[in-house]
Amino acid sequence: MSVKKYVRNEQLIASFGKHVRRMREERGLTQEDLAFSMNMEISQVSRVERGVINTSISMAYEISKAMDVPFHEFLNFELEE
Numbered sequence: 001m002s003v004k005k006y007v008r009n010e011q012l013i014a015s016f017g018k019h020v021r022r023m024r025e026e027r028g029l030t031q032e033d034l035a036f037s038m039n040m041e042i043s044q045v046s047r048v049e050r051g052v053i054n055t056s057i058s059m060a061y062e063i064s065k066a067m068d069v070p071f072h073e074f075l076n077f078e079l080e081e
Contacts, residue, residue, distance in 0.1 A: 011079055014051035019077040020063060021049040027067055037066040 024034055031049070035042040047053045048063070055063075064074035 008054055010051070011081075013054050015077060015080045016055070016060075017049045017051035018080060023067055023069065023074070024049075029067065034063070034066055038062055 024031070031042050031045045035045045038045075044053075048055050048059070060074065061071055064071045067074070
């Protein structure tokens, strides 16, 4: 039996990115606003939102804090088909 060393769920990553974008826009924030509040590059926020990168749970937590959303609510989203 082989062991997978890296798991990448494309549907989950894309759905999470769309969720981040939707929540950011609902709060009237630009990618620049969000990036600045987290001390990160705008391109990093863009990559998360476009589902290009598989962001860490720690980064997801920082994004939720920057948008002033309780983490458990931040993680409440549907997988898009």
